[in-house]
Amino acid sequence: MPGPADRRAGRATAARTRIIAWVLLLVLASLAVVTLVTWLLLINETDKRIDTALTSEIAEFARVTETGINPTTGEPYDSVDEILRSVIAANLARPNEKFLGYLDGDFRWESRRLSPTVLLRDDRRFTDMxxxxTRRAEGSYATDAGEVRWAALPVGLAGDPRRGVIVVGYFAEQEHEFANEAARLMLLVGFGTSLLTAGAAWLVAGRILRPLRDVAATARTITGTDLSRRVPQRGSEPTDEIAQLARTLNAMLDRVQSGVLAQRRFVDDAGHELRTPITIVRGHLGVVDPHDPDDVRDTVELVDDELERMNRLVSDMLSLTRAEQVTLLRPEMVDVAELTRDLFDKLTALADRDWHLESLAHARIRMDRQRITQAVIALADNATRFTGPGDRIALGSELAAGDLRIWVADSGPGVEPSERRRVFRRFARGDSGPRSEGAGLGLSIVEAIATTHGGRVQLESTPGHGATFTLVLPGGTG
Structure with missing residues (x-):
């Protein structure tokens, strides 16, 4: 049985075959149309030339016969028969042209050039026609050699009762042979060109389909444990559909990977952090004495406290997971000065501190107002944990170097240089100041909110002289 590689190769070949089939179909259809139109134009031009020749020949015969003088001898004609003989003998017929003379309805004279396929003089039906x-006439007559286009001129002479007719005939099929040969040559050349086109189309189709094969190959390598592969981008032009497809798929894979990684981190964090309280709860429930009311009450209080801690932990992890998802943002145009004043009003209710509003950025920036509010409140709450009643905490905003900066500064113990990166890690807690009761996710959530807005969190601190946490956001998002 064919393996997966054979099936993929078969699908690729089938796609290339379909492309080539459509290309050949279009080429052959175009060739047929061009050949037909060219053939019809040549046939039409030939027919016009025949009609012009017939008209010209009959006019020339009429001019010669109407004078009644033999142009060869300069003497008057003696009979109608002489007129027919001299006129037909004096004019050389072109290829595929025939001059015939009839006297009293019977064939009498014929031009010296003979038709190679048929003799009109022996055709009684043509002779009768x-x-x-009795007057100039023209028409078409079918013979074994094809259509004959003819024109007839009656001839008479005073004193001679006999009636003559001069006929000019053209074998149209033979005249059309040039057009037929041209059409055959065009078809032959076109067929050869089509074969070359098919070969070129096979190569071009392979190049066109190569990015699609890359997409399929990349998709096959993506698994639940490895989402890192991306489709190679071979085009750079904005209008390149294949490059746009690759960029779109890669962007989709980025979102999928981000979501999957967030889910994995949530599961890992939940498994890591919930294991301890669950162990504590199970341990105390396993040794509780149901007959001792005090033991039962103490155990219930302990279990309730651990469950409350688990609830806060899960809420923080969910907040962090949502903060990391760009697709969950709800951006809108926000008046930064108004937002800063609203934030200050909310922060003053957090704790008994010496709150200060340092500056306002007068600008309208596109952001998720609720997420930014969540981040600033988290920074302020963190500041209250490391300060005491009456200590100074300041809030401010400004536009600097094209960025929007919103900061929370406190007069607490500050952060040691070695701790400045660690405090943003999940479940990390600063060593300075009182021990926090939180899960250690507050600053991680703040950093995630800043990152999803295209910004960052900046920490400036001098140990013993407080710390300043600043949200640095793109000032041109609006």
Whole structure:
């Protein structure tokens, strides 16, 4: 049985075959149309030339016969028969052209150039049709050699009772042979060109389909444990559909990977952090004495406290997971000065501190107002944990170097240089100041909110002289 590689190769070949089939179909259809139109134009031009020649020949015969003088001898004609003989003998017929003379309805004279396929003089039906016309006439007649286009001129002479007819005939099929040969040559050349086009289309189709094969190959390598592969981008032009497809798929894979990694981190964090309180709860429930009311009450209080801690932990982890998802943002145009004043009003109710509003940024910036509020409140709450009643905490905002900066500064113990990166890690707690009761996710959530807005969190601190946490956001998001 064919393996996966064989099936993929078969699908690729089938796609290339379909492309080539459509290309050939279009080429052959175009060739057929061009050949047909060219052939019809040549046929039409040939027919016009025949009609012009017939008209010209008949006019020339009429001019010669109407004078009644033999142009060869300069003497008057003696009979109608002489007129027919001299006129037909004096004019050389072109290829595929025939001059015939009829006297009293019977064939009498013929031009020296003979038709290679048919003799009109022996065709009694043609003779009956043209031999007795009484005025100029023209028409078409079907023979074994094809269509014959003819024109007839009656001839008479005073004193001679006999009636003559001069006929000019053109074998149209033979005249059309040039057009037919041109059409055959065009078809032959077109067929050869189509073969070359098919070969070129096979190569071009392979190059066109190569990015699609890259997409399929990349998709096959993506698994639940490895989402790092991306589709190679071979085009750079904004209008390149294949490059746009690759960029779109890669962006989708980025979102999928971000979501999956967030879910994995949530599960890992939940498993890591919830294991301890669950162990504590199970341990105390396993040794509780149901007959001792005090033991039962103490155990219930302990279990309730651990459950409350688990609830806060899960809420913080959910907040962090949501903060990391760009697709969950709800951006809007926000008046930064108004937002800063609203934040200050909310922060003053957190704790008994010496709150200060240092500055206001007068600008309108596109952001998720609720998420930024959540981040600033988390920074202020963190500041209250490391300060005491009456200590100074300041809030401010400004536009600097094209960025929006919103900061919370406190007069607490500050952060040691070695701790400045660690405090943003999940479940990390600063060593300075009182021990926090939180899960250690507050600053991680703040950093995630800043990152999803395209910004960052900046920490400036001098140990013993407080710390300043600043949200640095793009000032041009609006």
């Amino acid at each position: 043209v031999g007795s016309v």
